[in-house]
Amino acid sequence: MPTPLVLSEVAKTFTMHLRGGLALPVVDAVSFAVAAGECAVLGGPSGAGKSSILKMVYGNYAADSGQIIVEHHGRLVDIAAAAPRTVLAVRRDTVGYVSQFLRAVPRVSALDIVAEPLVARGVAAHAAQERARALLDRLNLPERLWTLPPATFSGGEQQRVNIARGFITDHPVLLLDEPTASLDRANRAVVMALIAEKKAAGTALLGIFHDADVREAVADSVIDVTRFAPGRRAA
Amino acid sequence: MSEVTDEEPLLRVHGLSKFYGNRVGCQDVSFELWPGEVLAVVGESGSGKTTLLNGLSARLMPTSGSVSYRMRDGAWREVYRMSEAERRLLMRTDWGFVHQNPADGLRMTVSAGANVGERLMAVGERHYGNIRATATDWLGRVEIAADRLDDAPRAFSGGMRQRLQIARNLVTAPRFMFMDEPTGGLDVSVQARLLDLLRGLVREMGLAAIVVTHDLAVARLLSDRMVVMKDGRMVETGLTDRVLDDPHAPYTQLLVSSILQV
Amino acid sequence: MSATANLATYNFAYLDEQTKRMIRRAILKAIAVPGYQVPFASREMPMPYGWGTGGVQVTAAVIGPDDVLKVIDQGADDTTNAVSIRAFFQKVARVAVTTRTAEATIIQTRHRIPEAPLAAGQVLVYQVPIPEPLRFLEPRETETRKMHALEEYGLMHVKLYEDIARHGHIATTYAYPVKVEGRYVMDPSPTPKFDNPKMHMSPALQLFGAGREKRIYAVPPFTRVESLDFEDHPFEIQRFDAPCALCGSTGVYLDEVILDDRGGRMFVCSDTDHCESRRAAEPAAQTPAETLR
Numbered sequence: 118m119p120t121p122l123v124l125s126e127v128a129k130t131f132t133m134h135l136r137g138g139l140a141l142p143v144v145d146a147v148s149f150a151v152a153a154g155e156c157a158v159l160g161g162p163s164g165a166g167k168s169s170i171l172k173m174v175y176g177n178y179a180a181d182s183g184q185i186i187v188e189h190h191g192r193l194v195d196i197a198a199a200a201p202r203t204v205l206a207v208r209r210d211t212v213g214y215v216s217q218f219l220r221a222v223p224r225v226s227a228l229d230i231v232a233e234p235l236v237a238r239g240v241a242a243h244a245a246q247e248r249a250r251a252l253l254d255r256l257n258l259p260e261r262l263w264t265l266p267p268a269t270f271s272g273g274e275q276q277r278v279n280i281a282r283g284f285i286t287d288h289p290v291l292l293l294d295e296p297t298a299s300l301d302r303a304n305r306a307v308v309m310a311l312i313a314e315k316k317a318a319g320t321a322l323l324g325i326f327h328d329a330d331v332r333e334a335v336a337d338s339v340i341d342v343t344r345f346a347p348g349r350r351a352a
Numbered sequence: 353m354s355e356v357t358d359e360e361p362l363l364r365v366h367g368l369s370k371f372y373g374n375r376v377g378c379q380d381v382s383f384e385l386w387p388g389e390v391l392a393v394v395g396e397s398g399s400g401k402t403t404l405l406n407g408l409s410a411r412l413m414p415t416s417g418s419v420s421y422r423m424r425d426g427a428w429r430e431v432y433r434m435s436e437a438e439r440r441l442l443m444r445t446d447w448g449f450v451h452q453n454p455a456d457g458l459r460m461t462v463s464a465g466a467n468v469g470e471r472l473m474a475v476g477e478r479h480y481g482n483i484r485a486t487a488t489d490w491l492g493r494v495e496i497a498a499d500r501l502d503d504a505p506r507a508f509s510g511g512m513r514q515r516l517q518i519a520r521n522l523v524t525a526p527r528f529m530f531m532d533e534p535t536g537g538l539d540v541s542v543q544a545r546l547l548d549l550l551r552g553l554v555r556e557m558g559l560a561a562i563v564v565t566h567d568l569a570v571a572r573l574l575s576d577r578m579v580v581m582k583d584g585r586m587v588e589t590g591l592t593d594r595v596l597d598d599p600h601a602p603y604t605q606l607l608v609s610s611i612l613q614v
Numbered sequence: 615m616s617a618t619a620n621l622a623t624y625n626f627a628y629l630d631e632q633t634k635r636m637i638r639r640a641i642l643k644a645i646a647v648p649g650y651q652v653p654f655a656s657r658e659m660p661m662p663y664g665w666g667t668g669g670v671q672v673t674a675a676v677i678g679p680d681d682v683l684k685v686i687d688q689g690a691d692d693t694t695n696a697v698s699i700r701a702f703f704q705k706v707a708r709v710a711v712t713t714r715t716a717e718a719t720i721i722q723t724r725h726r727i728p729e730a731p732l733a734a735g736q737v738l739v740y741q742v743p744i745p746e747p748l749r750f751l752e753p754r755e756t757e758t759r760k761m762h763a764l765e766e767y768g769l770m771h772v773k774l775y776e777d778i779a780r781h782g783h784i785a786t787t788y789a790y791p792v793k794v795e796g797r798y799v800m801d802p803s804p805t806p807k808f809d810n811p812k813m814h815m816s817p818a819l820q821l822f823g824a825g826r827e828k829r830i831y832a833v834p835p836f837t838r839v840e841s842l843d844f845e846d847h848p849f850e851i852q853r854f855d856a857p858c859a860l861c862g863s864t865g866v867y868l869d870e871v872i873l874d875d876r877g878g879r880m881f882v883c884s885d886t887d888h889c890e891s892r893r894a895a896e897p898a899a900q901t902p903a904e905t906l907r
Contacts (some may be wrong), residue, residue, distance in 0.1 A: 130597075132600070133603030133604070133605070134601075134603055134605050134606075135606060135609060142464065172597070172598075175592055176591060176594060177591075177593050177597050177598065178594065178597065178598040179590070179594055179600070200592055201591040201594075202386055202389060202576070202577070203575065203578045204591055204594075205576055206589070220572075222548065222551070223544030223545070223548055224544055224545060224549060224572065237555075310429055349428040366905070376658060380681055392689065436760075437764045437765075440766065459751065459772070461751075461775050462751065462772055463776060463779050463780075465775070465779055466772045466775045466776050470768055470769070470772050471768070472768075473768040473769075473772060473775065474766060474767075474768025474769075475644075475768070478771070478843075478844055478845050479762065479844060479845045479846050480775065480844040480845075480846050481846050482776055483775065484779075499829040502779045502780070533775050
C-alpha cells in the first residue's frame, strides 16, 4: 500500500504585485511523507510556513514547484498539478481539513454544516445527521445550538462545529490546523481521543498544534519546518 | 484521474472572442465546464463578464471561437451552428437563465403559477391539474407560500421575484444554468437566503452553472471554480478558494484586497 | 345620375386591378399555408379602421359580377355596418345581395358564423381587428412571428391557464384560439367560441382580413380547426337555458335583448336570417311556449 501523503521538493513564494512585485519566499524544497496511522506535526516558529504547507496539501494555496502526491481511490494524484475538479474530488473523498476558523454559511444549521461532507459523498441525509449529532454531543456542544447557524457562536463553539465537520468522514488523509486552539481542557481531551481513533483506523494525519501538551500527546513525528526555509537549499 | 476519466464536460468554450468594432468585448476565452460544476465569472463592470455570458448563452453571436454543448443524448453540438428552433428549445428545456432583474426573466402580468408552468406547457404538458401541482411544488421549493400561486409577480418583493424566476427556470430540470448577478440589488438578508437556496438547489439537482458576479463573497459561497476577467480577457482561473486565498494575477490581488471586511 | 355613370366613377369593386392582384396573391398564399398570417399592403378604404376594412378588401379582391353577397354583423343583416357594406358593393360592383345564407356565394361577417351549415363553393370573409393571438402575452411582433415560425405555442396555453386559475374554467368566450391543420395557432376573429366547431372541416373557404394590421389568413375547405384546451379542462361551447324566444330554435347562439327598464328581457337568435327562415317555415313556432319541451 502506497504512502498516503508524500511531498517532494515543494516550493512556495508569494509575489505581492500591489507592492511592486515584492517576492516573499515562504518555503523551499519541502520533502516529507506521512504514513497511514501516523500523526505528523509541523513544528517551527510562526511565520515559518507551517500553515502554507498545510494549505498547499489541501490545494488551497498553489505550489510553485514540486509534487504533493496523495493516494486517491487507488491512484496517485499530484495536488500541485491537478485540475480544480480533481482537487475537489480529492477533498471530497481523500483529504480532509480542519481549519482554525469556520467559514459560516448563512442560514445553514450547525448540524447540516457538520453533516455536509457525508451528504456530499452520497450518505443519506438522515444517517449523516445522526452521525453529526453523535459527534456534536461528544464535543459537548449544547443541543440547543445544533439547529442554529453558527455565525453567532463563540470561538470555541465554532471550533467544535469545525472539528466535528472535519472528523465526521473517514478521509485517508486529515489535515489539522490548530484544532484545539480555542478549546477548554475537556474538549481538548475529546479531540485528542478523536485523533487517536483516526490513527488507529489508519488515517494519515498532518497537523499544526501550538499547544505543547496536545502535540506531545498526539505526535508520532515532528517535522521541523525551519529545514525548508528558503535559501537553505544550497547548504 | 480515476473517477473522472469516463466522464465528459458539459460545455466546451474555445477561443471565444467578441469585438464591438475596435473595442474588445471579450477575447480568447477558453474553458470547460463539467456536470454539476459551478463556475463564477468575476470582474468589475466593463471587464467583459456580460459579453462573455451573452456569448456563452447563445444570445450574442461571437466574432470568433466556439461554444459546444453536450446534449442530453450525449451528442456534442456547436451552439452557434444549431438551427434557431433547436437553440430555443435547448434554452427552455436543458438550460436556464436567471437575470439580475427578475422583470427581465418573468412575465410580470401573469400569475406565479403560470410563470412556473410556462416551460411545461411549452414542451407539451396539457393537463391543468398536473401543471398546477408541479407549480405549487416548485413554489414550495423556492420558499414561496402556496397561497401566492395565483398572484402576479408584481405583487412580490424583490427576493420573492428572484426566487420565482429560479423556479420558473428549474421546472424542466435543466442541466445547465446561467446566472447574471443573481443577488444583485437585493438586501443583504434577502441575499443570504437566496444564496442558501441556490446552493441547495444546485447541489440537489446536480446543476452545472455559470454565475456572473462582481461579489467575491457570492462567488466563494456558490462556486467551485472561478474565472477572473479584466479588459475582456481571463486573467486568472482556478479553484475558487485558491484564487481568493492565494491570488496570483496582479488584478486578482487588487480585487481580493479591495474587499471590505465586516 | 344613372347607375352606369355612377359605376364608371369606380373600378369594379372599388379597388384597382393591381391592388386586387396583390391581395389575391396574399389570399392564395394564405390558402396554401392554412392559418399563417400573410402580410399585405392594406389600402385606405372609404370607411374607418375597425369597420371592416380588411374584410372589405378581401371581398373586393374575390368578388365577381355573378356573385351573390351577404353581409352580417353579429349575425344580423340589418345593422348599420352590414347595411353599409352591402350597399357599398351594390354600388361599386353591382352584385346581387341577399340575406339568405344558402343563396349567398360570399358572406362577409363580423363576429359570427351563420347557423345554417355552409356549402362547398361558398366563401366566408371575416373582418378581423387583431390577427395575432399571441399578442396578449407577447407584445413584440418580431418575437410572435418567431414563435409562429418555430411553432412555440406554450404561451397560448399560459393564457388559458390564467383563465382557469382566475375563473375556475376557461373564461375566454370569443376570439378563442384554434390550431389550424395541426400547425399554426390562429385567432378566429372575435366570433363567439360557440362558432369554433363550425370552422372545423367546413366545406366553405374561410378568409380573414385585418385592414389596420395588414394581415390576411385563411382556412381552406375541409381543414382541421381545433380549439386549444387542457386535458382536464376540455373545450366547451356556450349553452343556453332556453330556446330562441322568437323562433324556438335550440342549439343556436342567442343574443340578450332588453325589453324595458324593469328587467324585462328575452333571448333571441343572433342569426337574423336563421330566425326569420324558421318563423316563415313554421308560423306556429312563433309562440315560444309551444316549443318548450
